[in-house]
Amino acid sequence: MNFDEFIERETEQSKVDQSQLREKRLQEWLGRVAELYGMVKDIMSDYAQSGKVSITTDDELDLYEELLGHYKVPQMKITLGSLGKYITLNPVGAYVIGAWGRVDMSGPNGATVRLVLVDSHLESPRIRVTVGVVDDSVPKRSDSFPAQAQAEPDLVWRLATIPPKIEYIPITRATFLEAVMNLFGYE
Amino acid sequence: MAELPEKYPPLESIVNHHKGIVEAVKEYFSMLKKQEGLRWPEWMDVGDTPLELDEKCNSLLAEEGVRTCFALVGYIEDTFKAHFLYVINLDNQNSLFHIFSTIYSRKKTIKNVSFRGDILDSWLTEMKMDQSFYDDLKKAFEFRNWFAHGRFFTLNTDPAGNASYEYNTLRLLAEDARKLCSDAEIYLT
Numbered sequence: 483m484n485f486d487e488f489i490e491r492e493t494e495q496s497k498v499d500q501s502q503l504r505e506k507r508l509q510e511w512l513g514r515v516a517e518l519y520g521m522v523k524d525i526m527s528d529y530a531q532s533g534k535v536s537i538t539t540d541d542e543l544d545l546y547e548e549l550l551g552h553y554k555v556p557q558m559k560i561t562l563g564s565l566g567k568y569i570t571l572n573p574v575g576a577y578v579i580g581a582w583g584r585v586d587m588s589g590p591n592g593a594t595v596r597l598v599l600v601d602s603h604l605e606s607p608r609i610r611v612t613v614g615v616v617d618d619s620v621p622k623r624s625d626s627f628p629a630q631a632q633a634e635p636d637l638v639w640r641l642a643t644i645p646p647k648i649e650y651i652p653i654t655r656a657t658f659l660e661a662v663m664n665l666f667g668y669e
Numbered sequence: 670m671a672e673l674p675e676k677y678p679p680l681e682s683i684v685n686h687h688k689g690i691v692e693a694v695k696e697y698f699s700m701l702k703k704q705e706g707l708r709w710p711e712w713m714d715v716g717d718t719p720l721e722l723d724e725k726c727n728s729l730l731a732e733e734g735v736r737t738c739f740a741l742v743g744y745i746e747d748t749f750k751a752h753f754l755y756v757i758n759l760d761n762q763n764s765l766f767h768i769f770s771t772i773y774s775r776k777k778t779i780k781n782v783s784f785r786g787d788i789l790d791s792w793l794t795e796m797k798m799d800q801s802f803y804d805d806l807k808k809a810f811e812f813r814n815w816f817a818h819g820r821f822f823t824l825n826t827d828p829a830g831n832a833s834y835e836y837n838t839l840r841l842l843a844e845d846a847r848k849l850c851s852d853a854e855i856y857l858t
Contacts, residue, residue, distance in 0.1 A: 548719065575718050579704060584716035598716045607715040609706045646711040 508550050511576035514583055514599055518639050519558050522571065525655045526560065536561045547575050560662075569665055571597070580607045582637050589665025596642040600650055601635040607648050680843055683744055687737040687836065691730060698726040734836040735816065741839040742813040745806065745846045749788050752850035754779065765853060768795045785810065798849070805842055809834075 483491070519539060529535040539556040546552050558571035567590050574584040583599035600607075640650035641661055651657050663669075700706050702719055709715075717725070756769045768791055776782045789806060792798040812834040 574716070578716045578718050579701060579713070579722060580709070580715040580717075584718075596714065596716050600715075607709045609701075609704060609709045642715050645714055648709070648715050 504550060507576065508553055511550070511583055512553075512555060514576075514637070514639075515555055515573050515585065518585060518597065519556070519571070521639065521653060522558065522560070522658065525653075525658050534563060543572060545573065545575060547577050549577050550575075562666075567666070569662060580609070585639075587661065587665065589662075589667075591665075591667060593665050593667075595661050595665065597639055597653070598642045598650070599637050600640055602638040603635070605650055680744055680840075680847060683737065683740050683843075684840060687733065690733050690737075694726065694729055694733065698722060735834055737836055738834045738839045739813060739816045741836075741843045742809050744843050745809065746784050748843070748846050748850055749792070750782075750784060752853065753782065753788050756853075765796070792849075796853070802845065802849075806846070809839060809842055 523530070523537055526535055526537060530537055538559045538561075541557045541559065542554045543557050544552065545555055555573045557573070559568055560570075561568040569587060569589050572586045572588060574586055576583045578584045578598075581598040581600050585597040587595045587597055639653055641653055641657055643649045643651065697706075701710070701713070702722055713725075714721075753769055756765055757773050759766055762770075769788075772782060772787045772791060773779070776787065782788065785807075789798075789803070793800070793803045816834075
């Protein structure tokens with residue numbers, strides 16, 4: 483093998499590696515979305531069985547992310563009662579700021595709640611501190627920020643409140659149903 | 670081109686401030702995109718996409734541009750007023766001195782001299798200021814009124830339907846205003 487062949491082989495291998503990484507990340511992300519939809523179906527199962535709500539994931543969204551390219555992802559639609567009012571769960575992307583993924587839950591009046599995939603240990607967003615700090619008593623770096631390049635922590639879906647004080651609220655039957663009611667204008 | 674005396678307002682400080690803010694904002698958003706910084710910004714949602722972050726950055730830069738435009742229009746008024754004061758205090762009694770001194774005598778005090786009604790209009794009628802430049806200045810001051818008197822209150826969110834509030838346009842207008850006053854001084858000295 484000469485140097486030209488060596489370069490060509492390494493370049494090809496690099497492309498394969500990148501493609502495999504992209505596919506792995508995409509499948510992880512789609513798996514996380516499916517996991518969220520499973521949670522929602524569990525929470526709503528009583529209402530679905532009694533016919534008070536219907537849940538579908540037949541429609542697909544076309545998404546584009548710089549690092550994942552174009553891909554399709556199912557949209558969840560939860561229709562309440564027979565009046566046809568519904569909410570949708572719309573995956574937004576895996577590469578987002580401060581989280582490992584985001585799904586927007588949108589109501590009939592345009593209101594939206596963000597569902598974010600975050601480190602289970604976090605109660606609010608963290609950012610990686612890389613600017614030098616003179617005071618040694620101040621931590622120079624938060625080790626809890628889920629930077630995409632770092633090893634994936636224990637991730638969970640959370641409801642995120644709006645700024646200025648963002649909090650991550652665990653998704654339980656009570657919190658999720660409350661969020662749904664809020665989207666319909668009920669406090 | 671003759672340089673204006675140091676007492677004239679410094680355009681560079683406004684321009685450099687604007688450039689500094691723009692660079693800082695871009696750097697700040699670049700860090701946020703890399704998920705770095707000193708703390709989580711209070712205003713920022715968690716889970717923004719890079720595109721959404723770009724839109725927020727552009728929105729912030731646009732607002733900075735409008736605010737700088739406001740400062741630039743203030744600079745233009747300062748320049749003409751400073752020039753007016755400079756001329757009426759000169760010993761050199763040329764035609765410009767007589768024009769401005771007549772206004773000053775009529776108004777008694779400098780506070781009573783109107784920028785638009787006295788100074789700017791005398792530039793147009795007595796000193797043959799280019800009509801299009803005069804019109805551009807008027808639009809710039811319409812923009813300032815829109816900004817200063819509650820731009821969110823009025824239904825007319827676009828200042829007089831013109832683009833005079835765009836940063837580069839107003840910076841050039843400010844430079845031209847300075848050059849106009851500066852060139853006028855050549856005839857005084």
